[in-house]
Amino acid sequence: MDKLIxxxxxxxxxxxxxxxxxxxxxxxxIAKALERMxxxxxxxGFPAASPGDFDAVQTxxxxxxxxxxxxxxxxxxxxxxxxGEALQKAARGRIHTFIATSPIHMQHKxxxxxxxxxxxxxxxxxxARQWTDDVEFSAEDAGRSDPEFLCRIFEAVIDAGAxxxxxxDTVGYNMPHQFGELVRKVITGTPNSDKAIFSVHCHxxxxxxxxxxxxxxxxxxxxxxxxINGLGERAGNAALEEIVMAVRTRKDVFPCRVDIDTTHIVPxxxxxxxxxxxxxxxxxxxxxxxxxxxxxxxxxxxVLKSRETYEIMRAEDVGWSAxxxxxxxxxxxxxxxxxxxxxxxxxxxxxxxxxxxERFKELADKKHxxxxxxxxxxxxxTNLESxxxxxxxxxxxxxxxxxxxxxxxxxxxxxxxxxxxxxxGGGPVDAALKAIDSIIHSDSELVLYSVNAITSGTDSQxxxxxxxEKGGRMVNGQGADTDIVIASAKAYVNALNRLLAPARAHPxxxxx
Ligand code: KIV
Ligand code: ZN
Numbered sequence: 001m002d003k004l005i006x007x008x009x010x011x012x013x014x015x016x017x018x019x020x021x022x023x024x025x026x027x028x029x030i031a032k033a034l035e036r037m038x039x040x041x042x043x044x045g046f047p048a049a050s051p052g053d054f055d056a057v058q059t060x061x062x063x064x065x066x067x068x069x070x071x072x073x074x075x076x077x078x079x080x081x082x083x084g085e086a087l088q089k090a091a092r093g094r095i096h097t098f099i100a101t102s103p104i105h106m107q108h109k110x111x112x113x114x115x116x117x118x119x120x121x122x123x124x125x126x127x128a129r130q131w132t133d134d135v136e137f138s139a140e141d142a143g144r145s146d147p148e149f150l151c152r153i154f155e156a157v158i159d160a161g162a163x164x165x166x167x168x169d170t171v172g173y174n175m176p177h178q179f180g181e182l183v184r185k186v187i188t189g190t191p192n193s194d195k196a197i198f199s200v201h202c203h204x205x206x207x208x209x210x211x212x213x214x215x216x217x218x219x220x221x222x223x224x225x226x227x228i229n230g231l232g233e234r235a236g237n238a239a240l241e242e243i244v245m246a247v248r249t250r251k252d253v254f255p256c257r258v259d260i261d262t263t264h265i266v267p268x269x270x271x272x273x274x275x276x277x278x279x280x281x282x283x284x285x286x287x288x289x290x291x292x293x294x295x296x297x298x299x300x301x302x303v304l305k306s307r308e309t310y311e312i313m314r315a316e317d318v319g320w321s322a323x324x325x326x327x328x329x330x331x332x333x334x335x336x337x338x339x340x341x342x343x344x345x346x347x348x349x350x351x352x353x354x355x356x357x358e359r360f361k362e363l364a365d366k367k368h369x370x371x372x373x374x375x376x377x378x379x380x381x382t383n384l385e386s387x388x389x390x391x392x393x394x395x396x397x398x399x400x401x402x403x404x405x406x407x408x409x410x411x412x413x414x415x416x417x418x419x420x421x422x423x424x425g426g427g428p429v430d431a432a433l434k435a436i437d438s439i440i441h442s443d444s445e446l447v448l449y450s451v452n453a454i455t456s457g458t459d460s461q462x463x464x465x466x467x468x469e470k471g472g473r474m475v476n477g478q479g480a481d482t483d484i485v486i487a488s489a490k491a492y493v494n495a496l497n498r499l500l501a502p503a504r505a506h507p508x509x510x511x512x
Contacts, residue, residue, distance in 0.1 A: 002256040004247055005223035007041040007199065008034050008240055010272060011060070012072055014231035015045070016506065019467050019474040020276040021498065024056040029345055029376075030228075031060045033271050035067050037264035039240075041094060043070040043225075047086040048079040050504040054086050061090035063346075068134065070094040072507055075124035084131030095128040096166075097121075098138035101145040101153060118153050122160045129161035136164035138201065140508070143169030147182060151189040158192045164223060165196045169212055170508075172205030172235065180215035187220045199223035202238050204230060209238035214246055217254060228272040229280055229287060233508075241265045241286040241318065249313055266319035267372065271343075274376050277465035277476035279452060286318055326372055329364040333357050343372060345379050366482045367459045377454055377463050377480035390415045390500060391440065393493045398485050400428040410435040410489065429488045436492055444470040444499055451484055464491040468499055475499045 011027050014020060022030070027044065034042050044060040045053045061069040069090040071083035075097050087093030099110070099121050106112055112120070121137060128135040137157040139150055154165050167183060174182070183200065187193045200216040200223070202209040213224045230239035244262060247254045269287035273280050282289045292315040302309035326339055336357055337347070347353040359378055364370055392413040400406040408431035409422045421438035425431025433446070448467035453460040462484035467476050477495025481487040 002222055004217060004254075004256040004258050005040045005197065005199070006240065006244065006258055006260055007043065007070070007223050007225045008039045008227060009043040009201070009225050009237065010034070010227040010231055010240075011056075012043040012045050013201075013225075013233060013237050014227040014272070014276070016233045016508075017231055017236070017276070017278065019476040020231060020278060021475065021504070022056075022275055024052065024059050025345070026275045027056045028059055028063055029343065029379075030268075030272060030275065031064050031067075031069075032343070033264065033268040034228075035064050036261065037268055038259055038261045039067050040259070041068045041070050041223075043072060043096065046072040046505075046507045048073060048076075048082040048505070049507065053504060054082060057083075057086040058089070061087050061093060065091045068092040068094050070096050070136070073097045073124070073128070074507060075099040075120045077127060080124060080127045080131070084128070087132065092134065093132050094134040094136055094164075095132055096136040096138065097124040097128050098140050098166075098168075099124070100140040101149060102141035102143075103146070104144065105141045114149055118156050121153055122156050125157045125160040125162045133161075133163070135162050136166055136199070137162040138166035138168055140168060141170040142167040143171065143174045143179065143182070143202075147185045147189065150186050154186065154190045154196075155192055158190070158196050163196055164199050165190075165193075166199040166201055166223075166225065167216070167221070168201035168225075169203060169209075170201075172203035172209060174202075174208070174212055176208060176211040176215040179212040180219040183216040183221050184219040197222050199225060201225035203233060204235040204237065207235070209236065210242045210246070213238040213243055214254075217247070217256065222256065229269050229278065229284070231272065231276065231278055239285070241269065245286055245313060245318065262317050263319045268319075270373055271376055274373070274454075274463065274478065277448075277450075277467065277478050279450060279465065286313075291315075292320060326375070327360070327364070327370045328368060329361075331364070331370075336360055339372075340375060340379065343375060345375075363461070363482070367461065369455075371455050373454045374461055374480075377461060377478075389497055391493050391496050393489055394418065396432060396435075396486055396489050398428045398432055400431075406431045408432040408435040408485075410439070412436065412439050412493070414439065428485045432485055432489045433492050436489060436496075440496055442468070442470065442496055442499060444468040444496075447474070448476075449488075451487070454480060462487045464488045466491045466495050468495045470499060473499070 044057040047054040047057045057071045073079035073083040083095045198221050200221045202212040226238040226240040230236040244260045299310045395411040398408045405424045406428045407424045411420045419439045421435045423434035425434050447469045450465045452463045454463050461480045463480045464487040475498040477491045479487045479490025
């Protein structure tokens with residue numbers, strides 16, 4: 001049976017979701033989770049975007065041994081060379097270069113004639129081949145491109161050495177039957193198509209990314225580009241968990257197999273949601289909290305008698321039972337370090353390990369059972385990994401009682417200098433955030449505030465996500481604590497640190 005290559009782009013297209021930017025260490029943790037899941041290709045980023053992106057791709061390329069690591073590059077010498085350099089230490093490195101092929105993009109974005117686009121594409125692929133044999137070429141906006149032009153450019157780039165040809169529905173415009181037809185037409189119409197693997201990359205603007213990708217698989221695609229939880233530009237990409245489970249569950253329909261260890265799906269989904277702050281809706285397929293919950297009495301009765309009456313997959317096969325107690329109050333530093341290493345967290349030095357271990361002990365005093373999710377949140381919120389950490393929360397006092405206006409007093413360290421601010425608020429959280437604002441004056445707008453319990457029980461940590469917007473730039477911040485007011489203040493400070501860090505380039509902005 002053919003293999004369907006699973007190409008995960010959570011760290012690249014997923015990171016392009018407004019507010020979902022990740023630090024190098026966060027990317028490394030997600031990459032390790034993807035490697036454990038046996039993802040075939042991990043697109044780790046766009047190295048030419050910024051020195052930080054370059055560093056992140058390089059770090060992932062060095063640390064991951066089992067999956068191919070891919071770097072995105074526009075069809076520009078500089079981008080390709082940056083990707084090649086970032087991937088030098090990879091066990092298997094892939095350069096993914098792209099240029100737009102639809103009339104609307106060629107005319108308005110690139111301002112190039114089709115012949116020039118073909119010329120650029122061929123030159124880019126040849127240059128990428130000087131770095132690696134594993135070169136992927138994408139025709140951006142292929143979903144709205146002329147199929148004949150696609151065949152022409154694909155023939156030329158395969159001759160130039162591309163081994164994977166990607167057909168993106170960049171703007172999520174296609175219907176499943178149309179997209180399947182396009183893929184079939186292009187594979188049969190490209191004379192040297194047998195020398196490449198055909199791939200698809202679908203966006204979810206009409207909610208059809210997974211359906212379009214699966215239709216492409218039925219029509220000859222043997223690589224699908226997808227992301228955990230469907231994260232990605234605008235409405236997102238095809239969700240990895242849905243693609244994988246559809247192909248695995250409907251072996252009677254799909255003429256191919258996936259080599260993914262599906263028991264890592266739910267833990268990876270939680271990791272990505274925790275790091276990015278993009279919570280998973282409860283009714284989301286496979287990874288939503290209700291995906292395997294039966295509310296109706298008839299359903300419950302049926303499942304108790306025979307699971308197959310209402311369940312087409314087993315919850316444990318996608319990792320729902322992976323939620324287990326891992327550490328407690330009496331666990332030592334070694335057990336703590338080992339478990340975090342298994343989760344992909346590597347401490348820069350002993351000082352960082354000791355700081356995290358202190359936080360763990362404080363948490364274990366308040367909460368007896370510490371789960372993987374608690375550890376992930378602890379590492380995220382400990383802020384060991386933030387690139388800019390000029391603002392630190394030193395102390396917070398909040399007064400809240402019936403009949404009075406809540407008031408908060410906060411002490412921050414800003415670039416090493418201590419400041420204290422106080423403010424009243426509509427509630428204790430509002431007062432705490434206003435007190436922080438009275439010191440920082442960020443001029444940003446709070447566009448999202450959400451609280452989730454990380455595990456069950458009233459002693460669970462609350463995980464708070466805030467999203468700030470300033471001048472069109474969006475950032476998320478997370479904080480976790482058994483006290484949700486403190487978690488909120490931590491999340492706010494985390495977001496402010498990200499807001500003040502330097503901005504990065506976007507791969508699909510501007511022309512080549
Ligand atoms: O959506 C898209 O076209 C992309 C390409 C860079 C593959 O993300
Ligand atoms: Zn995309």
